[in-house]
Amino acid sequence: MDAIDEKIIAELTRNGRISHSELASKVLLSRNAVRQRIERLEREGHIAGYTIVRADGDTSDAVSALVLVYRQDRMRGGDVLAALKRIPEVVICEILSGDFDIMVRLEAASLERVRAIWEDIAKMPGVRDTVTALTLSTVVNRPRRTALG
Structure with missing residues (x-):
């Protein structure tokens, strides 16, 4: 990646619907x-995908949950991470320090x-324990900002 790629990503982060023509004028390249x-x-x-951010943090009827995962072997838990990446409702998956190894944020339709995702995670080979908390309300939900541009 070079500086122009970084500028393209920064512009797409600000406006994922920007046209190629407008983006080209901002980064001084041709549309093609x-x-x-x-x-x-x-x-x-x-660029792993594009998303929609709803006004006022509206998530309609989505159910959000936080699942803390403790693996049997912290150093050899790559299979668990690979399986979590394949679950479309996983919106955040982070490796943690401390008692639990992985923090998973789910956003599901119901x-x-x-519950089904939690059961799947709990049954994964290499998962020793989980703790799950449902989101009751959202107080702060800031869009992710990048240091680009």
């Missing part, structure tokens, strides 16, 4: 060059779906 760079950034995993 911008399109090719975006396709490459997607292929290489620098409480039943959260």
